[in-house]
Amino acid sequence: MKIFGKKEPLTGEILAGGESAIANKETEGLSQGQIVRRRFFRHRAAVIALVMISSIVVFVFTALDTKIGPIRIPGWWRWSVEDIPELRYEDCPGGTVGCPTLSIRPGAEFGLGTHPFGQDDIGRDYFALVMNGARRSLMIMFVIGAVSGFIGVVVGSISGFYGGAVDAVLMRLVDFLQTVPTIIIAAVIGKAAGKVGPLYLALFLGLLGWTGLARLVRAQFLSLREMEFVDAARVAGASNIRIAFKHILPNAVGQIIVIITLIMAGAILTETALSYLGFGVVAPDVSLGLLISQFESAFTTRPWLFWWPGFFIISIALCVNFIGDGLRDAFDPRQRRRITKKDRLQAKVQTKAGV
């Protein structure tokens, strides 16, 4: 009980400090969207991640030539994936070939050199390969995230909101899809997708990946639709669509975002796994996963072949996670977990003072 009492002035203090921007704009009525946006932009890690991922996307997508149908937009990097320049031998440690020319060591002069990330076995520029791989991986990740996210949220919402027969039919569909062994089907499609391109592979993986999300959204809807604020909205005259998407969905957004970020992170891994097995993205096309799997035997001798694809996988996954974090916190007005009476009962017994 006491904690609640203490919380009130505390919230005031928090308002006066961190959220003064909102508290001071008293005269201006803010909509939910505006408040969420402001909260998101106050989340430092999320904003940094957003800036980083945007720069990565811009950097990666402008580096190489882009072909959109007949139009060809030239990239700023001198090599392309098809070029096979001479392999470099000079300065490489331990008799290896194609080592990176990038020099960022403190003291030494900064320089890119001809092949800043090094070269692969036959001399192709590794920077170009990594850029191309990152492009593929990013595209696959976003397509899978968007497709699964969209289908999962829509199916889950409808299922949970209406219940009854609609719910039964949709959930049996989910059951059916979950019995489909994704990796094998994807392998079969991947084999064919080698010809039609990784976009189709991504679309397909997206079409299979939404089931978990749909179940979660459904569960959220089932419990949220019994809340009194749903009745209150109905009494206020809200339509079913408005209740589902304006009142219930924002309450489930936290979990949805967490799952979607997991799906996106998982997408990179699925793509990596498929490419490793030789079914996902196939040579001469490259993805980050394929690069790593191609050079697995060279790990001890030419580690730089792992640094760069690994660096991009980690940065992208981290950024996605931080953005997810930021969004979740922005949608959740209670960023801090309240300590309830029940929590206290369950909590660890502490006899001494201190934390």
Place this chain on the structure above:
Amino acid sequence: MSKENILQISDFNVDFWVDGAWYPAVIDMNLGLAAGKVTAIVGESGSGKSTTAMGLMSLLASNARMNGSVKVKGEEMLAAKPSVLQRYRGREVAYIFQEPMTALNPLFTIGYQIVETLRAHFDMGPKEAHTRALELISLVDLPDPENSINKYPHQLSGGQRQRAMIAQALACDPALLVADEPTTALDVTVQAEILDLMRGLKDKLNSAILLITHDMGVVADMADEILVMKDGITVEKGTADQIFNKPQHPYTQQLLVAVPKLGSSKKRDIPYKESAKPAPVLKITDVTIEYPKRGRQPAFTAVKNFNLEIYPGEIVGLVGESGSGKTTVGRAAIGLLPVKSGSIQIVGNEIAGATQKELFKIRRHTGIVFQDPASSLNPRLPIGESIGEPIFLAGIAKNFPLEQMIEDLLDQVELPRSYRNRYPHELSGGQRQRVGIARALALTPDLLIADEPTSALDVLVQARFLELLTGLQEKLKFACLFISHDLAVVDILAHRIAVMQDGLLVEEGDRDAILLHPKNDYTRRLISAVPVPDPAEQRIRREARLALKK
């Protein structure tokens, strides 16, 4: 004196660690409690009374810091080792919690849970423990002990569950019983029974009881000594007689004034003449409401052949125990529940069997305030948007005019305009309920349905809330169906009162007719069970009620 005290608290402090600072929750508390006595700690939520109760046996979360001294039977508890604490918990100090549904484990039978407590503390075989559990269950008057012992918590009613929890608490004949709001979740009649039970057990077992409650009526019924807390500080301490009859501290006085007393408020004149009744705002004729069968659960008739009319400008109180169907009536009256037979008319429009579109139009004439302010406001919507939603959806205004209307509504319910961008969790319970009213009044309805709007509020907050509601009603002249289990609250507000039992309307009439000259037995029982915040009078009422029972 302290030698014979079962519980001795001296200079007890509790602080909570929040955001890198210690916030005091209990400050310098001193208390002595002897065997066979009842000490009550009274205060609003947030005053530190529950924290004290949990702190006694170090049951607080790990972000709490305690110092001072708590002695149970002369043994220091604060510095005790976990093993010592474990031995004392349940054995010497037993707890009864507010919500028996969450305090009992739903996976085990109540018999198992009592046996578990027994065998944790005594060297006892399963058979022996079972026999003892049976004894305990009969001791707390659970019906049919042989059967009850094998029941799961969900198979019992709220009152029975509370009895089961008391049986568990008494399992080891504890020297001290800590009862944390033991009757708050219960109906008045059940509450009276539980209090009788606790009083009887105290005399039989000579236990000391530390009673924690916000209900002055309960305190008057039980306590020998009273401690009034506010913001962690003990503001007043004394015998029941001193506190109730000669309160010294202004806060105690305020608290006593805020307690609604049955039959003490002035008469409210019905705003129309009996001979020339205007057209009713709400007309419920012969309504039956059924919850359809769900899987193996058979259909349940919640309300049978119900009749009620509400005329413009009057407040009708609908009273009954939980499960009597009063909330069902309220929700049906606004079209949230389908009606099986009969007719419900709002300002002449039929609700029963209306389509969504028709309902949408009818609902412009109505507003509803829900029971739980925490769940009736969308936690993800700033309250300004919640309040403005009915106006926006009715297409009356948007953007700037809407903003102004929201500000007016906030002014009306006496909330600062700056609150409109806050989320519900940033408001206190009373403030949230004001938001609920503002939303209900957004479309200036002819009929307001208030479903137990004060049951989640403290007395002081409740008093302010009721004042606000009466003020608004006098100004705006809407008709109101006020649903409550608390007769004293209804007494303050209502012009007329309707009493429900098991889905039936048992009595209906003028406020004074019902409260002063009830004709129905059930109504009489309901009225006699309401505790009065005056120890002497409460004793007389208690004896009268027991006589009535016999």
